[in-house]
Amino acid sequence: MRYILALIFALLPLMALAQQQETWEDRAMFHGSGSGSGPTLTILSSTDRSFFAPIITSFLAQRPDLSIEYLVSGTAEIDRIFRQDPSGFDLVISSAMDLQFKLTNDGHALAIEGVTTPDWAQWRQSLFGFTTEPAAIVVRRADFAGHSLPQTRQDLIKALRARPEVFRNRLGTYDIRQSGLGYLFATQDARASETYWRLMEVMGSLGTRLYCCSGDMITDLQKGELAVAYNVLGSYAAARTKDSEELAIILPADFPITMMRSGFVSAQTKQPKHARDFIRHLLKVQSAPVDPGIFPLPPLIPALDPRPQSAIGLGPALMTYLDPLKRRTFLQEWTSAVIQ
Amino acid sequence: MTESPKVSGSLRNRLAVTLIGGASLLAVLLFLVVRTYAAQIAQQGQDSILGASVTSILDAAVLRDDQVEIDFPYAAFSMLTTPAHDRVFYAIYRDAELLSGYADLPLPKGSDSGERRYQSAEFIGKPIRISTASRTLLGADVKTRITVSVAQTQDALSDRLNAISRNIASFGIGFFVLVVLLSFWATSSTIAPLNRLATSVTRRGPQDLSPVIKPVPTEMLPLVASLNRLMARLNQSLTQSEDFIAEAAHRVRTPLATVRSHAETTLQRVDKEQNRQALRAMIRAIDESSRAAGQLLDHAMITFRADQLEYQQLDLVELVQKLVLRLSPVAEMKDIDLRFLGDQPVLCQGDPILLQNAIRNLIDNALKYSPSESAIDIWVTSQPQPQVEIRDQGPGFPIDEISDLAQRFSRGNNAAGTIGSGLGLTIAQDVAIAHGGKLALSNHTGGGACVIFSL
Missing domain, CATH: 3.40.190.10 (Periplasmic binding protein-like II)
Incomplete structure (x- = not known):
């Protein structure tokens, strides 16, 4: 003893x-x-x-x-x-x-x-x-010079497809395998519309960089390494871009995800x-x-x-995508779409 | 007068208590039954949602390359949202291996029949409800069984049950209050015929012994029939008593008068002083007997009548005046001056026969105890209440016995030489009390007894 x-x-x-x-x-x-x-x-x-x-x-x-x-x-x-x-x-x-x-x-x-x-x-x-806080699409205005800024996910898909040479390897989003918030945004996105998967496939085909945090994505946007960051925390982006016109923060008009x-x-x-x-x-x-x-x-x-209808509610449904089986299935689908 | 009957409970109270007690018992019973029923229904509601959740997860299970995939819908958990924010737990098993969820969630015991099963249990210190179901998946060369349990705490359920309980409780209280009011009404309406009978019997005049003829409820029929029989018997016996009193008075007084007149006649014929004295003693004894018989009959009559006074409007002055006139000859024989004072009519309610009797007895007494050549003063006044005051100049009442004198057969120790039965004052007092008045005895400061008979 x-x-x-x-x-x-x-x-x-x-x-x-x-x-x-x-x-x-x-x-x-x-x-x-x-x-x-x-x-x-x-x-x-x-x-x-x-x-x-x-x-x-x-x-x-x-x-x-x-x-x-x-x-x-x-x-x-x-x-x-x-x-x-x-x-x-x-x-x-x-x-x-x-x-x-x-x-x-x-x-x-x-x-x-x-x-x-x-x-x-x-x-x-x-x-x-x-x-x-809404999930936002943050874009470098410089890369959309002469083109209208995308207002919806559909617009973004069209823009990406129209000029793949501009965006290749210059797209960023959360690595949802690492980031809890990224995973939450992704699952809520996927739940809301099939558009999400098409967007992920387009982004995957163009080569997407994966990030742990919103801050890093914004840094890379500011450095010009990224042209578009998808599902970035709007609040962080707004705080970082308050004195510059360099970046545009777009809340998707089709369905915003607010956490x-x-x-x-x-x-x-x-x-x-x-x-x-x-x-x-x-x-x-x-x-x-x-x-x-x-x-x-x-x-x-x-x-x-x-826009409370788009806010993610606090309720038992939040546990759905935390289920390991469900998560495994979702990550498989996501990986095959984004990493290719 | 009559002894008031002993009380053993109250029909009204007994009836009311029975009804209210029954109502409260029913209200409690209603509360328990409805609450149990509501709890069952509420539990069924929760069970069906849990069951639906289990089914939606189970239906999503597929076997792909011998691996179980369950892409269950978002609704599987979102349907478990409750206003009380109930916590949700679940567990998915492949045969005995936990695939996902809470490992320590209790699983239902007993055989797995494939049916949905529900059980209540405790998890992390909270009561929960668990729904469990299984499904067999068949792969190319594998057969596996998926078991899904979904559980939920019962906060919303108990909130709803508490709300229901509050509602039922207020209904129960309302119902109870209503029944209490109803029971008071029912009791009163049931007791009413009894009260009516009592009132009609009480209101009857003293001579009214006729049977009750008003219709009464069946249950009261035996009572009323007995009452009618009793009144008939009473009527008969009263008639007999009255007859007996009249008869007795007649039978006793008349022979005594005859004997007295014979004795007086004989006294005049007899010369021998010894015999004359004997005869005088005999007359004296006869007088005493006659008087005693009279007073006894008076007393009997008063006792009989006092219970049922026949009130009449009468003038006390007139009544006493008539008595004084009637007794004047007796007074004159003893050289006593009967002085009557009072000219204003003194109106009062009373039984004239009893009053006459009482006052005559008082004046008689005064005559008896007054020495010759004295005066008796009789006042009748209406203030403070109708009263007759009789004052003689005799020896007065013995001071130490004054309070006992009105007892039956009680005579003062100074009455030795006087004829009397000792009933005079008793009669007067009984009559006074029967009229709600009293008899006051005192000695006048200037000598002589003073009697105040007030109504």
Whole structure:
């Protein structure tokens, strides 16, 4: 018995080390203006620090005794990391609604009573959507000089077919095998229309680069390595292109796919009160029309044309494409269309 | 007067309690039955959706190169959306191997007949409902069995059941209140004939012993028949008593009068002083007997009449005046001055025969105890209530016995030399009480007894 205990104690730092060794895309500590000796909330997030920092700062302004550790990773990674150690994180913020939904469905989220948010933007008072963000087609205006910008997927297919020499190997989209958000966009796209598959086949035949994240796609667009990026997060693109006319952000007019960034408090959090307060603060900040200069994330209810019919709803149906059998079938189809 | 009958419960209460108790029992029963039924229907609703979900997954299963592919529709899970955001779990098995879903989702026990099966279980600490079905897939050279379970928590179901329960409960309470009102109405209308009978019997005059002839409900027929028989018997026995009293008065008084007149005649013929004294004693005894007989009959009559007074409007002054006139000769024989005061008519309600009797007895008493050549004052006034005050100049009442004097056969210790039965004051008091009044005895400060008979 003693040996087992000794072994466990010997392994504990190793396990902690293992967690430490997670390769985060970004990690940052935020301290309140207080002594800094107060409790620390750990947030596991898929949102870039620059987008989320204003929300954290405004929260810490109200709660100067707290500190917040902000860990950024990909959506699929977040799901894996959190499931490994559900007590190690207080809050989970992710744009992959399906993964977030499954975590909530599996009982990993703590219910928060008395939160006023639209019914379609919450599930079981545990998982809360706090942005509405459309998937956009982002194009370099330079590559469409003299041609009209495509407004629908159909337009895009026509444009790609018309000038394959311009677009060959200059198309980008999510690698849905890696990106949870990319997979969500792809499955919702495929569910909405067969056009998606034709577009994927066209893109596949022209050679498509696959990305893990919206940010990288936008970078490559700006560098001119890409001409068209499909299913990019509109909010990221808008933030990155605010002073330039270089890129055009197109919300497909045929059927836009709008997702919500969502967050929940871990059921095993050691700071349930502070974590709940953070979610309340987050929803408060994001429910009103926000000044994009201060809070770059789009609000939950966009000022213009909410188009709720196209928003992905929080519901059990989100689990459909997470099923391994279903996922295997979908990925097979996608791979054969895109990678060829 | 009459002893009030002992009460054992109330028919009205018993009836109301039975009806209300029955109603509350029925309301509770209704609630339980309807709730159970609603729970069944709600469960059937959830089961059919779970079953449809299972079927849609199972139908999508195909065997391709000995590999199972299940490209189940989006609707398989979206149909499980509920307003209460119920959690959804599922498991897909190929024979005994988990293909996807939740490994620890409980599987139904027992033989697999291929039918859809439903069971309730607990999963991650929550009650869930599971639907399970199987299907056999046949490949080129392989035969495999796919089993699909879809489960859902029951939050929406219990929300709906709670809402239904609240509705049924309010219906039940409404129903109960209605029945309570109805039961009060039913009780009153059932008891009404009984009350009517009681009122009609109570309202009868004292002499009215005729049978009840109004129609009554069947259930009351035996009671009314018995009542009628009882009244007939009572009528008969009352008639007999009255006859007996009249007869007895006649039979006793007349012979006594005869004996007295013989004794007086004999007294005049007899010269020997010894014999004369004996005869005087005899007359005295006869007087006493005659008076006692009279008073006994009076008392009997009063006892009989007091229960059923025959009220009449009468003038107390006139009544007393007549008595004074009638008793004046007796007073004159003893040289007693009967002084009557009162000229305004004093109107009151009373039984004239009883009142006469009572007041005569009081004046008699006063005459008896008054010494010769004295006066008796009789006042009749209407203030504060109709009353007759009789004051003599005799020895007065013995102070220490004043409260016992009105007892039957009780005489004052100073009455030794006076003829009397001891019933006079009793009669007067009984009459006063029967009229709702009282008899007050006192001694006048200037000597003499004072009796106030008030109504």
